[in-house]
Amino acid sequence: xxxxxxxxxxxxxxxxxxxxxxxxxxxxxxxxxxxxxxxxxxxxxxxxxxxxxxxxxxxxxxxxxxxxxxxxxxxxxxxxxxxxxxxxxxxxxxxxxxxxxxxxxxxxxxxxxxxxxxxxxxxxxxxxxxxxxxxxxxxxxxxxxxxxxxxxxxxxxxxxxxxxxxxxxxxxxxxxxxxxxxxxxxxxxxxxxxxxxxxxxxxxxxxxxxxxxxxxxxxxxxxxxxxxxxxxxxxxxxxxxxxx
Numbered sequence: 001x002x003x004x005x006x007x008x009x010x011x012x013x014x015x016x017x018x019x020x021x022x023x024x025x026x027x028x029x030x031x032x033x034x035x036x037x038x039x040x041x042x043x044x045x046x047x048x049x050x051x052x053x054x055x056x057x058x059x060x061x062x063x064x065x066x067x068x069x070x071x072x073x074x075x076x077x078x079x080x081x082x083x084x085x086x087x088x089x090x091x092x093x094x095x096x097x098x099x100x101x102x103x104x105x106x107x108x109x110x111x112x113x114x115x116x117x118x119x120x121x122x123x124x125x126x127x128x129x130x131x132x133x134x135x136x137x138x139x140x141x142x143x144x145x146x147x148x149x150x151x152x153x154x155x156x157x158x159x160x161x162x163x164x165x166x167x168x169x170x171x172x173x174x175x176x177x178x179x180x181x182x183x184x185x186x187x188x189x190x191x192x193x194x195x196x197x198x199x200x201x202x203x204x205x206x207x208x209x210x211x212x213x214x215x216x217x218x219x220x221x222x223x224x225x226x227x228x229x230x231x232x233x234x235x236x237x238x239x240x241x242x243x244x
Contacts, residue, residue, distance in 0.1 A: 002028045002064055004081070004164045004196055009059035011044055011221070018044045018055070020221040026164060026196040033207055034200045035232070036218035037240045042200045045218075046168045049198075050083035051076045063164070078107055080163030084170055088149045090141040096152065097122065097136050100159055107160050122159060129185045131155055147178050154185045162189065164196045171206040183209035204232045 004026045011019035018041045026032050036042055048055055051073030061069050068076055091099075101118045104111075113121070126133045131151045141149050150170055157165060167186070171179055183206060189195050201207065207215070207229060215232055217225040219240065225231065 002163050002194075002196070003062070005060070005062040006049070007060040007062065009045075009048070009057065009061065011041070011048055012056040013054070018221055019048075021059075022218075022221065022223060024216065024223065026198055028163070028194045028196050029190060030214070031190065031197045031199065031210055031212040033210075033212040033215045033232070034198060034218055035202065035215065035235065040218040041221045042218055043168055046083060046166045046198075046200055049081065049166055074106070077160070080107075080161070082157055082160060082162040082165050084153050084157055084165070084167040088141050088153055090144070092139055092142045094140045096138055096140050099140055100136070100156060103156070104159055122155075125158055126155055129155060129158060129188065130181060146173050147175075150174065150178070150182060154182060154189075158185065158189050161193045162195050163193070165189065165198070167197065167199045169200055169202070171201055171203060176205075179206060180209060182206075186210060204236050207232055 006022060006024045009019055009022045010017065022045070024032070034042055034045070044055065048057055049061065051071065057069065059069070060067050063076075063079055063081055066079075068079065068081070071079075097119060100122060101115065104113070104118065122136055123133050126136060129151075131154075135148065135152055136155075138144075141152065144152065153170070170182060174182065186197070186199075187210065190197060199206070199210065199212070212229060215227055215229060216223045217231070217235070217240070
């Protein structure tokens with residue numbers, strides 16, 4: 001069983017401490033939800049896990065017994081640690097199919113797959129995830145709606161078979177049907193690849209469909225409380241201040 005271990009991580013930007021001696025362990029197939037008030041450090045934690053080097057960082061991030069703290073984002077992605085962005089970048093002129101085929105080649109250099117085989121694989125996966133296949137023939141996020149961007153983000157993650165996945169507020173701006181579809185797709189990724197998931201959200205509604213194994217409350221850079229889904233239910237009633 002693979003593990004992603006975050007050990008005594010502290011993060012600073014200039015003199016400001018954002019994360020303070022945080023430790024967390026995620027195993028294959030587990031769903032961990034991270035919640036907390038604005039400014040608690042949730043998105044900063046996601047960024048440093050993915051490899052953003054604009055922070056001063058101490059501690060260790062261990063993936064499959066390897067300390068990846070000094071690895072670039074692309075090397076972490078090759079090891080199977082992927083991040084779903086809050087606001088995916090739009091790149092006019094870059095065809096989605098070509099982009100994903102190159103990403104797949106980088107993730108799995110040992111696999112030989114032709115352009116036709118990859119297209120068939122991508123189309124089959126899009127169909128399974130109930131995503132319009134025509135999306136893959138367009139330019140990357142160009143003139144996409146918010147919902148289309150998030151559907152494509154899930155397709156990208158699924159084709160790359162993540163070992164560990166960080167999803168940062170993907171539920172923002174989604175209607176109830178889109179939310180259910182995103183949750184169903186994420187569950188499919190977890191069940192198929194035994195992916196360990198860290199999902200960052202403000203709201204209970206997404207967690208009702210994903211059912212986390214663990215819920216963690218982050219405040220002022222520290223995990224101040226952990227529990228199961230009942231912790232989210234208490235949070236909805238009392239708010240962060242009363243809960244903590």
